[in-house]
Amino acid sequence: MAQATTLQPGQIRHLLRVTAATSRHPERDGLVLLLGLTAGMRVTEIAQIEVQDVLFPSGALRDEISLRAAITKGCRQRCVYLTHGKAIDALD
Template sequence: MAKQAKTLNQQELRRVLDYVATRKHSLRNRALITISMYSGMRCGEISNLLYSDVIDAEGKVRNEIRLRAEDTKTKEARTVFVSEKLQKELQQYAKVYKPKDANVKFIYSQKEDSDGFSPNTLCQLYFNIYKGAGLLNCSSHSGRRTFATEIANKGVSIRVLQKLLGHKNIQTTAIYVDANDDMLRKAVNLA
C-alpha cells in the first residue's frame, strides 16, 4: 500500500501559511492551502473549480460549492459546504483576483493564455509549497486528510465525514482519519 500523505497539526499549518505569505502569488497559494484544509476537496476538484462556482454575482463567496459529476473522482455531483472560516479566507483572494469572465478557473495560473492549473500541475504546486515550508511526506492529499482528521477529532460521525469527502465506501473514509495522540488521549478520558 502506498504511503499516506501526512496530516498537519496547527503549528505545521501555520508554518505553511507563513511560508506562502513570503512568496510570489501568496493570496492564491493561501487560498489553495485553506480550501484543501477547510473543505477536504481533492486536488482535481480544486483545479476544476470555476470562479463562478465559488464567487456569486455580488462578489461574495458562496456558502455551498456544487461540484459537477465530471469533476469528481467518483463521477457523482456533490455539494461542498463552505465554513465561515473558509469563506473569510477565500473572500481575501476574491478581493484581489477579479477576472472579467466568471467562467475561468478559480485558481489562476501565472502562465499567459493558461486555462488555470491541470490537476497534475496543481498537485505539483502543493508538493512544492509543502517542501518549501520544510514539511516532508506532504502532498496535495495532506489537506484532505487533515480535514478528515480534524472533523473526526471533533466527534463528527464517520457517516457524515463520508458524505463530506464524497466517498462511496465508508471503509475508504476510515483510512483517511489519522488517529493521533490527542484523539487517543480524549478517547481514554471518556471512560
C-alpha cells in the same frame, strides 16, 4: 491498515506563513491550501472550480460549492460547505 498522519494546527499555521512569505502568488496559493485542508477538496477539484461555482451572479460568496460530476473523483456531484473562517476570508 495504519491511519494517515495529519498536520497539527501549528504545522498548518507554519505552512501558511511560509507560503505567504515565499510564494509568487501568496493569496492564491494560500487559498488552495485552505480549500484542501478545511473543505476537504482534492487538488484536481480545486484546479477545476470556476468563479460561478463559488460566487453568486451578484458577487456574493456562496455558503456551499457544488462540485460538478465532471471534476470529482468517481464522477459524482457533491457539495463542499465553506464554514472555516480563514478559507472564507481568503475567498473574499
